[in-house]
Amino acid sequence: MLDIQKIRKETDQVVRGLAKRGLKIDFTDFLAKDEKRRQLISDTEALKAKRNKTSAEIPKLKKAGQDVSEVLKEMKTLSDEIKEADEVLAALNEEQAEYLAGLPNIPAEDVVAGGKENNQVIKVVGKKPDFDFEPRHHVDLAEQLGLIDYARGAKLGGNGYWIYTGLGAQLEWALLNYFIETHIKDGYKMMLVPHSLNYACGFAAGQFPKFADDVYWLDTLPGDDRDNSHFLLPTAETALVNLHRDEILAESELPKKYFAYTPCYRKEAGSYRAEERGMIRGHQFNKVEMFQYTRPEDSEAAFQELVDKAIALVEGLGLHFQVSKLAAGDCSASMGRTNDIEVWIPSMNDYKEVSSASNAYDYQARRGNIRFRRDGGKRNEFLHTLNASGLATSRIFPAILEQNQLADGSVLIPEVLRKWMGGMEIIKPVK
RNA sequence: GGAGAGAUGGUCGAGCUGGUUGAAGGCACCGGUCUUGAAAACCGGCGAAGUGCAAGCUUCCGGGGGUUCGAAUCCCCCUCUCUCCGCCA
Numbered sequence: 001m002l003d004i005q006k007i008r009k010e011t012d013q014v015v016r017g018l019a020k021r022g023l024k025i026d027f028t029d030f031l032a033k034d035e036k037r038r039q040l041i042s043d044t045e046a047l048k049a050k051r052n053k054t055s056a057e058i059p060k061l062k063k064a065g066q067d068v069s070e071v072l073k074e075m076k077t078l079s080d081e082i083k084e085a086d087e088v089l090a091a092l093n094e095e096q097a098e099y100l101a102g103l104p105n106i107p108a109e110d111v112v113a114g115g116k117e118n119n120q121v122i123k124v125v126g127k128k129p130d131f132d133f134e135p136r137h138h139v140d141l142a143e144q145l146g147l148i149d150y151a152r153g154a155k156l157g158g159n160g161y162w163i164y165t166g167l168g169a170q171l172e173w174a175l176l177n178y179f180i181e182t183h184i185k186d187g188y189k190m191m192l193v194p195h196s197l198n199y200a201c202g203f204a205a206g207q208f209p210k211f212a213d214d215v216y217w218l219d220t221l222p223g224d225d226r227d228n229s230h231f232l233l234p235t236a237e238t239a240l241v242n243l244h245r246d247e248i249l250a251e252s253e254l255p256k257k258y259f260a261y262t263p264c265y266r267k268e269a270g271s272y273r274a275e276e277r278g279m280i281r282g283h284q285f286n287k288v289e290m291f292q293y294t295r296p297e298d299s300e301a302a303f304q305e306l307v308d309k310a311i312a313l314v315e316g317l318g319l320h321f322q323v324s325k326l327a328a329g330d331c332s333a334s335m336g337r338t339n340d341i342e343v344w345i346p347s348m349n350d351y352k353e354v355s356s357a358s359n360a361y362d363y364q365a366r367r368g369n370i371r372f373r374r375d376g377g378k379r380n381e382f383l384h385t386l387n388a389s390g391l392a393t394s395r396i397f398p399a400i401l402e403q404n405q406l407a408d409g410s411v412l413i414p415e416v417l418r419k420w421m422g423g424m425e426i427i428k429p430v431k
Numbered sequence: 432g433g434a435g436a437g438a439u440g441g442u443c444g445a446g447c448u449g450g451u452u453g454a455a456g457g458c459a460c461c462g463g464u465c466u467u468g469a470a471a472a473c474c475g476g477c478g479a480a481g482u483g484c485a486a487g488c489u490u491c492c493g494g495g496g497g498u499u500c501g502a503a504u505c506c507c508c509c510u511c512u513c514u515c516c517g518c519c520a
Contacts, residue, residue, distance in 0.1 A: 038481090038482065038483090041481070041482060041489080042482065042483075042488085042489090044489085045481090045482075045488060045489040045490085046488080046489090048488085048489060048490085049487095049488055049489070051500080051501080052488095052489090052501085054500075054501090055450070055500060055501045056450070056451075056501085058450075058500065058501075059450050059501095060450095062450095068500085071500075072500050073500090074500085075500035075501080076499095076500060078500080079499085079500065079501085228509080228510075248441065248479095250441080250460095373441075373460095375460090375461095380479080
């Protein structure tokens with residue numbers, strides 16, 4: 001949620017910021033209505049002040065033995081007038097809130113305008129493996145090594161689902177263990193959260209109202225009974241940002257650093273592409289998500305910490321990858337800045353996102369009413385929220401298979417994972 | 432699933448026979464006195480949001496609606512929490 005004060009006072013700056021996302025916003029109507037709304041507020045408040053004052057007089061008049069029937073009649077009229085004005089005002093407020101809720105975050109100053117095509121690669125680690133044989137596709141490798149059962153996954157859940165089997169399941173779990181161990185060591189607090197969340201969670205995260213169709217709804221349809229419906233989280237971020245919704249934290253508690261493992265459930269409607277066969281894009285995938293609540297002045301440093309942590313994880317696996325700084329239009333709605341970590345997938349001849357690190361600044365804090373009180377300070381301030389995957393396994397797993405494959409179709413297990421694989425160093429084809 | 436109790440400011444907790452209660456009191460926190468320093472004690476301050484240049488005014492006692500001139504207080508609906516019973520892991 002954007003600060004309405006900012007829209008009023010620094011309109012041009014807001015317009016320019018949103019333009020970087022490719023949005024042409026004209027606040028003229030909005031501001032005119034806001035003006036009207038505020039006028040109405042002051043009008044109705046004058047009426048209410050009068051009501052309160054007279055209302056306090058009535059018991060005194062009664063006590064003095066005076067006849068108050070005339071006053072009561074006037075008050076009735078006044079009350080009706082207030083009620084009418086309040087209804088108009090409520091409608092205006094709702095309209096305004098709805099409009100504000102639909103506006104995305106303003107990109108940070110140094111984030112360039114435009115979409116994906118303007119993303120900049122800011123770091124490259126390792127290099128593309130040089131195979132002296134015909135490298136295999138990860139789907140083939142996974143099947144030959146008995147790691148993934150795609151056919152039965154589809155039988156159980158349909159397109160977009162797979163089953164980790166045997167060593168594949170162990171390898172997947174080893175990855176998660178590696179992430180978890182690292183985060184704990186780095187002082188992040190582990191959380192296991194509900195996977196079924198209520199509407200307010202999606203709103204605070206910034207997924208709703210706009211992207212309510214991208215998630216799986218459990219009981220009712222959104223809009224039917226929005227406040228009592230639940231959806232499966234598309235990322236643990238949605239849960240973690242809501243941990244402190246409607247809370248006021250003490251400055252001394254900040255920064256708060258969390259991480260959570262959850263499967264992520266996404267509809268991915270209409271996004272299936274042939275080149276993404278396998279586990280590149282599924283309806284359910286495993287991810288460990290890092291999250292921070294910080295003071296405003298600390299969030300840029302926290303962002304760097306999160307990016308560095310994600311980098312270190314991929315680096316620790318010995319994989320080749322790059323880091324991209326996203327252009328404004330490629331940052332999701334809630335985020336003012338995002339860096340993606342993209343791992344090399346040989347079969348796709350492309351880099352695919354394994355982590356997305358973002359700074360939401362105060363955008364989510366406003367939506368979720370998450371504030372903090374400075375030591376000795378009087379006013380509560382919105383804090384900043386940041387998140388970063390650390391990591392999603394669904395692209396790391398194929399990257400390991402493809403980048404670490406040998407001529408005979410076996411795959412080297414990254415060293416850091418071996419302790420969770422019973423010391424195993426290599427996975428060999430079963431047939 | 433059935434029955435009952437409850438939801439008040441950062442926190443705990445009064446008020447709930449409708450009208451100086453936006454809300455006592457405790458704790459926490461901030462400032463001061465005292466002290467070599469600290470603690471204790473004492474004195475003072477201390478909810479949030481909206482609107483306005485400001486003084487101020489308005490709103491908020493889980494959420495929504497209603498009754499009334501006037502609602503934290505009365506009525507209805509919803510959500511959540513707790514206790515008991517049943518069922519299940």
